[in-house]
Amino acid sequence: MGVITAITTAAKSALAIGGLKKLTFIPAMLATLAYFHYEVIDPESRPFNQKILREEYDFVIVGGGSAGSVMANRLSEVEGWNVLLLEAGGHETDISDVPLLSLYLHKSKLDWKYRTQPQDTACQAMIDKRCCWTKGKVLGGSSVLNTMLYIRGNRRDFDQWESFGNPGWGYRDVLPYFKKSEDQRNPYLAKDTRYHATGGYLTVQDAPYNTPLGAAFIQAGEEMGYDIHDVNGDKQTGYGWYQFTIRRGTRCSAAKAFLRPVRLRQNLHIALFSHVTKVLIEKQTRRAYGVEFIRDGRKQVVYAKREVILSAGSIASPQLLMLSGVGPAQHLEEVGIEVIHDSPGVGRNLQDHIAIGGLVFRVDYPVSLVMNRLVNINSALRYAVTEDGPLTSSIGLEVVAFINTKYANASDDWPDIEFMMTSASTPSDGGTQVKKAHGLTDEFYDEVFSSINNEDVFGIFPMMLRPKSRGFIKLRSKNPLHYPLLYHNYLTHPDDVGVLREGVKAAIAVAETKAMKRFGARFHSTPLPNCKHLPLYTDEYWDCLVRQYTMTIYHVSCTAKMGPASDPMAVVDPQLRVYGVEGLRVIDASIMPTITNGNINAPVIMIAEKGADMIKQTWLQGGYAKKRKRRSLPTCSKIQQLDLINKKNKTICSIQR
C-alpha cells in the first residue's frame, strides 16, 4: 500500500514539472524510484504545510530558500521563540531530486521565470535579447533548481567585505560558519579540519558518477602546470573535482538539509503558497511589525513580535523593501509608494556571474553525457538502487578550475575566471531543454548547434568571477504581483569584456592539451550568426561572441548591500539590519557587498548561519529589543483602516485567532 502511495506521489511530481512529456522514461523511473527507494532515500519527510497560523510570531521569515531554510531552523532552536516561515512556492518533487534533470526545472512551476529587460550589451542570441533569470519558487528556493556546486569563494572576498567597513565579516570570522553547516562526506577532505567539518545539516559530497572526460580535465590542468587540490581549502587557484550538495546521489536542497530534520518542532510553522506582498512598518516609529501576504487567494496579515526577516532572494527582497516604502525616494514616488525611508541603494549594485555558453568541443569517443543515450531504465535503476550512475551527474559538471587572466594578479591567489568543465554541452540533448532553459532563438541554435545534435562533446564555460558592471532592479508598478524590471547591464564595463575574452582563449587552450587530444578534442568553430563578418580566433571575434550566448550562472546578488552607515548606498548594516527601519533584516544573497569568487550558494548559507547567530545575540543577550514594550495588535477594524482586507471576498479579518 505504501509503495502504491509512493508511486502515486511520484507520478504527481512528474506531472508538476512542465515539459517532461518528452522524457518517456520518467514514469518508469519514478515507479522504480518509488519501489526501491522512496522512504529510504531520505527518511525525513517533507515539512508540514501549516494551514492555521497564529496571529503573531516572534519572527516572521519571508522566503524559504537557501537562506530562509537556515534561518527557520536556527531561530526555532530557541524553544521559547515562535517562528513562521512564509514561502510563495510549494514542495520540491522527486524530479527536482535527480541531479541530471535540473535543467528540466527551468521554466517549470518551480521557477519564477524572470526575464531581464532587452539590452544590447549581452544575451543577443536569446529570444527578444532577454536573459532568463531562473529562480526557485519552491520550499528550498533556488537550491532546488541549482546545479549543487559547493564553492565557498576566496578568502579575499570576505576580507574585502570587512575592509568596506563590515566588522566581523572577514574570512577568519566566516570560516566557522561555513563549517557549521557542513557534513563533508569525502573522508580525505573531512580530515582537513582547518577547512572542513562533518555532522552539519548540509551534505557535501563528491560526484557519485564521472565520465572519462573528468579525469582528462584534471590531467589537462596538470599538463598546464596548475595544482590539483581542494578549491575550498587553503588555496583557490588551480584545478579540482567539484564538490556537490548531493546526498547519496540525490539533491540535498536547503529545505532537505535544514527544514526536514526539524519539521516536528512545535515552535516552527511553515506556510506554503504564501506570497508576501508588503512588510508592515509603523510610520511614526519606523518599526516593522508584520507582513501582508496572499494565500488561497486571500490577503492576510501576520504580526512579528520581534523581527521580520526578508530572505526572499536578490530580486524579491529589494522588491519587497520598495513595496514597503524603503528604497530610492524618487523612484518610489514615481510609482506612487509612500516613502518610509529613502534608501538609494535598494535594488542597485546588482552583480551576477556570467559565462560564455556554447564553447563546445567535439570528441571521437562515446565518453560524454548524451541525453538520449543515458536516460533509460538502466540508468533509472542504477540511480534508484545503487545511488550512482549518470542520473546522479549534475548535468555533466565534473571539474572546476580557477585561473588568472592577464587582468588578475596571479600572485594574489584571487583568480578572475572559473572554468566549469562539463562532459556535456548545449547540443547534448538534441536542442531541447538546454536551448529552452537558456532562451536561445531557434535560428541561433539551428545555425550553430543542430549539426552536432546528440554527438559526443564536452563544454568549458569560462565564468567571470569579479564583474565590474553593475545592474539594477526597479519596480514596474506598485502592484506587488507585477514582476520588477531587471536590468543586467552585463559587459557595460570594458574590462569585463576583456576578462571574458581571455577566458575564452584559455578555454580553447585546454582542448589543445595532450590529455584532451587523446579523445580527439577539437573546438566546434561554426561562426556565430552575428559575428561571422569577423575573422575567427581574433579579439574582435571573441568580443562579439561574448555578447551573443551570454550565460548567466544564476548568481544575481548584492541588491541590498551591507555596509557602514557612512555609505549612502548601504541598505543593511553589518548586523544585516535595514537602515532606517527597526525590527527588519535582510538575510540572503542580496546583502553581499560584492559577489564572491565562485558559485554563491555556500556563501548564502554561511550568511544565514551568521545572521541567525547575530539575531540570537541581539535577543538572548539583551540588546535593544529586550527593553521594547510589547506592541498591542491592531484590532480587526484597525486592520480595515490599513486596507488589508480583500474587499472583493468581504473578508473581515483573515487572521485565524
Ligand SMILES: Cc1cc2nc3c(=O)[nH]c(=O)nc-3n(C[C@H](O)[C@H](O)[C@H](O)COP(=O)(O)OP(=O)(O)OC[C@H]3O[C@@H](n4cnc5c(N)ncnc54)[C@H](O)[C@@H]3O)c2cc1C
Ligand atoms: C538554475 C540555478 C543554478 C544555480 N547553480 C548553483 C550552483 O551550482 N552552486 C551555487 O553555489 N549556486 C548556484 N546557484 C545560485 C544559488 O542557488 C542561489 O544564489 C541561492 O540559492 C540564493 O539563495 P537565497 O536564499 O538568496 O534565495 P532563494 O534560494 O532564491 O530563495 C528565495 C525564496 O523566497 C521565496 N520568495 C520570493 N518572493 C517571495 C514572496 N514575495 N513571498 C514569499 N516567498 C517569496 C522564493 O520562492 C524562494 O523560495 C544557482 C541558481 C540557479 C537559479
